[in-house]
Amino acid sequence: DTGVSQNPRHKITKRGQNVTFRCDPISEHNRLYWYRQTLGQGPEFLTYFQNEAQLEKSRLLSDRFSAERPKGSFSTLEIQRTEQGDSAMYLCASSLPPDPEYFGPGTRLTVL
Amino acid sequence: DQQVKQNSPSLSVQEGRISILNCDYTNSMFDYFLWYKKYPAEGPTFLISISSIKDKNEDGRFTVFLNKSAKHLSLHIVPSQPGDSAVYFCAASAAGNTPLVFGKGTRLSVIA
Numbered sequence: 001d002t003g004v005s006q007n008p009r010h011k012i013t014k015r016g017q018n019v020t021f022r023c024d025p026i027s028e029h030n031r032l033y034w035y036r037q038t039l040g041q042g043p044e045f046l047t048y049f050q051n052e053a054q055l056e057k058s059r060l061l062s063d064r065f066s067a068e069r070p071k072g073s074f075s076t077l078e079i080q081r082t083e084q085g086d087s088a089m090y091l092c093a094s095s096l097p098p099d100p101e102y103f104g105p106g107t108r109l110t111v112l
Numbered sequence: 113d114q115q116v117k118q119n120s121p122s123l124s125v126q127e128g129r130i131s132i133l134n135c136d137y138t139n140s141m142f143d144y145f146l147w148y149k150k151y152p153a154e155g156p157t158f159l160i161s162i163s164s165i166k167d168k169n170e171d172g173r174f175t176v177f178l179n180k181s182a183k184h185l186s187l188h189i190v191p192s193q194p195g196d197s198a199v200y201f202c203a204a205s206a207a208g209n210t211p212l213v214f215g216k217g218t219r220l221s222v223i224a
Contacts, residue, residue, distance in 0.1 A: 004155070033211060042116075042201050042214030043156065056211065091155055100146055101212060103155035 004104035006092050012110045013082055020078045021107045025094030032075050033101060034067055035091040036060065043091050043103075049075060082111045115139045116204050118215035127224045131189040135202030135215055138183065142204040146212065147176060147187045150199045159200075160187070192222045 005024045013019050025032045030051050035043035046065070047057045051072040061067075064082075069075040079086055089108050093101040117136045125131045133147075143164040148156035162169040162176045162185070169176050175188045189196055199219045203212040 006155075040216065042203070042216050043212075045211040045213070048211055058211075093155075100158045100161055102158060103148075105153070105155045 004092055004094050004102055006090075006104040006107050008107060009105060010108045010110075012112065014112050015084060016081055018078065018080045019082060019109065020076055021090055021092075021109075023075045023077070023092030023094075023104060025074070025092070026096075026102060027073075029094035029096045029102075030072070031095045031097060031101075032069055033093040033095070034075070034077050035093065035103075037089045037091055037106070038087075046077075079109075082109075084111050087111045113138070114215070115142075116202055116213050116215040118200075118202055118218050120218050121216070122219040122221070124221045124223060125192045127194055127222055128191045131187075131192045131196065131220055131222065133187040133189075133200050133202075133218050133220065135185045135187075136183055137185075137204050139204070139206065139213075140183070141206040142213075143207065144205045145176070145178060145185050146203045146205075147174075148201045148203060148214075149196075150201060150217070156201055189220075192220075194222050194224050196220060197222045 007022045033048040034046040037043045047067050049069040064080045067077045089106045091106045093103045095101040146161040147159040150156045160171050160174045178185045199217040201217045202215040
């Protein structure tokens, strides 16, 4: 297994455009998490799934953000009508409790 | 309000000496603590964890100490190596399976 993968690694977009990121977790992991990290901060939790069920969403996740994990495998995170404040590193992690979360390399979003 | 605090943004240590990274938390419901290491342009990499039923956990050069009464944990790296230079994040969760809450990180520089 090659670990958690995320695509794309970098995304530059203009304000107001929609973007979608993909995360492929470690294959036997039933939990999948999305975090956001900005400069000088630690990762901040956005949402997580157990299999295909979205169990928790942070208040950081505004209505413009939506995440899915349709078959309990890969997940997508979509941001609609991007704003400059959305510029950040978006991190995906997966786990099989009680083991720890393992992170992917992240998608760096720049909104111009 | 930061529930997990890493009060030292940076630390420099000579190669071969001990590195001690500190972390404080405020939420008494936290019972599982982890340390992650992050290189630039990569996702966080899991290093070591400790549950609240223990006060010490060792893995090779890495030891984590937990002082529940003080709500404090520390990561010791002995001996420090130049490859240890990275940003170290402390993270915590409640009931072991809730999403992680991260500190802001400490940048460790190990000088040869």
